[in-house]
Amino acid sequence: MPEDDWQRAVLGDVAASADEPGPPPAAPNPAPVSPPPADVTAPAQADVPAPAVADVPPPAPEPPAPAPVLPPEATALLTGKPRRGDSVPRRLGRSLRGIVGSSAARVTAEVTAVARQLQQPVTTGRQIVVTSVHGGAGKSTVSALLGCAYAHYRPDPVLVMEANPTLGTLPVRLAAPSLRWTMSDVAKVVNPSMRFDQVIGYLVGLPEGGWLLPGSKGQIGARVSLAEYQTVAVALRRYFAITVVDCETLPGELARSALAGAQARVLVAPATAEGVAAARTVLEWMGSVPRPMLPGTVVALNSTSPHTAIDLEAARRYLRVGDVSVLHLPYDRHLAAGGAVRLPLLGQEMRDATARLGAELLDRAVRR
Numbered sequence: 561m562p563e564d565d566w567q568r569a570v571l572g573d574v575a576a577s578a579d580e581p582g583p584p585p586a587a588p589n590p591a592p593v594s595p596p597p598a599d600v601t602a603p604a605q606a607d608v609p610a611p612a613v614a615d616v617p618p619p620a621p622e623p624p625a626p627a628p629v630l631p632p633e634a635t636a637l638l639t640g641k642p643r644r645g646d647s648v649p650r651r652l653g654r655s656l657r658g659i660v661g662s663s664a665a666r667v668t669a670e671v672t673a674v675a676r677q678l679q680q681p682v683t684t685g686r687q688i689v690v691t692s693v694h695g696g697a698g699k700s701t702v703s704a705l706l707g708c709a710y711a712h713y714r715p716d717p718v719l720v721m722e723a724n725p726t727l728g729t730l731p732v733r734l735a736a737p738s739l740r741w742t743m744s745d746v747a748k749v750v751n752p753s754m755r756f757d758q759v760i761g762y763l764v765g766l767p768e769g770g771w772l773l774p775g776s777k778g779q780i781g782a783r784v785s786l787a788e789y790q791t792v793a794v795a796l797r798r799y800f801a802i803t804v805v806d807c808e809t810l811p812g813e814l815a816r817s818a819l820a821g822a823q824a825r826v827l828v829a830p831a832t833a834e835g836v837a838a839a840r841t842v843l844e845w846m847g848s849v850p851r852p853m854l855p856g857t858v859v860a861l862n863s864t865s866p867h868t869a870i871d872l873e874a875a876r877r878y879l880r881v882g883d884v885s886v887l888h889l890p891y892d893r894h895l896a897a898g899g900a901v902r903l904p905l906l907g908q909e910m911r912d913a914t915a916r917l918g919a920e921l922l923d924r925a926v927r928r
């Protein structure tokens with residue numbers, strides 16, 4: 561089996577194993593929300609045979625103890641209100657231009673078109689994997705932005721998963737109230753006969769909409785194995801219209817496999833000369849693997865500092881390998897300040913860039 565065909569292979573396994581008793585012996589069928597009635601069959605895909613359901617459901621596993629997303633000492637460090645992306649003069653200037661500007665109608669038409677793309681129907685779950693050329697490029701920030709945007713614009717369920725457990729910032733960025741089950745925990749208990757209300761019992765419901773599956777509870781040394789990721793990614797795909805994966809940095813094995821199995825990918829690269837050079841190298845590699853990944857790929861050139869010192873147009877041209885598209889994410893004060901990402905507090909440029917990135921990715925994901 562080619563390394564990049566694991567989704568199909570495992571989906572085949574899931575379909576085949578749906579006639580069998582189901583979960584591994586060490587993982588009894590859980591019922592975190594309510595136990596399934598005896599005649600419940602698997603939701604979603606009509607071609608998946610109904611699983612056999614035991615007469616008496618085995619006992620649910622003991623839920624892990626909840627952990628705070630930040631220790632109370634760290635939460636106490638926060639002062640005042642979160643920072644807005646745009647300064648007051650900037651907001652004022654924009655609202656004046658909105659009143660007297662002749663381009664207001666054009667802007668409205670553009671916004672409507674992007675919103676429509678973000679709301680386009682999705683038949684089977686689409687996975688969008690976010691990775692980067694090196695650490696600190698903005699993967700978790702971009703994952704949180706995408707998760708918030710999809711949850712805001714779409715009525716169907718959206719999941720954000722963390723496949724990068726080392727003291728990740730994703731739960732903070734998504735304002736998760738607390739953490740309980742991790743990806744490794746869920747890999748041990750998930751099975752094809754679970755209902756949606758059971759599945760979300762293992763996830764963190766987010767205040768801005770959507771759900772989170774964290775990679776860890778913030779401890780040193782936690783790991784998400786490739787096998788755990790594959791089990792969870794395949795099992796949860798049919799419950800969620802869109803899954804955004806905050807993945808480890810390339811060229812880790814998990815990142816390579818997750819990229820190959822996804823319908824769309826974001827390569828986050830710093831908007832610097834060295835960031836662009838590294839992104840180009842990664843794109844050439846993506847085009848050379850047996851099942852090329854370029855068609856579903858978008859490069860997000862991310863400005864994590866207020867002064868972008870490269871020619872963005874030239875960078876776009878240099879990164880146009882295959883039909884990859886390149887979008888710029890501007891520096892944003894709200895994001896730079898850390899803490900929970902809130903779409904209404906982003907600067908206008910970042911809000912527009914987020915919507916465009918989400919729309920472009922979804923377009924690519926549904927075409928595959």
Ligand SMILES: Nc1ncnc2c1ncn2[C@@H]1O[C@H](COP(=O)(O)OP(=O)(O)OP(=O)(O)O)[C@@H](O)[C@H]1O
Binds near residue numbers: 809
């Ligand atoms: N567009 C932006 N504007 C301002 N600050 C940003 C922007 N994007 C990211 N940042 C900041 O850059 C830092 C790194 O971002 P982030 O944690 O998302 O990177 P990462 O790739 O997930 O890092 P890691 O490899 O450690 O997981 C954070 O402090 C974040 O607030």
Ligand SMILES: [Mg+2]
Binds near residue numbers: 700701724728729730
């Ligand atoms: Mg991160």
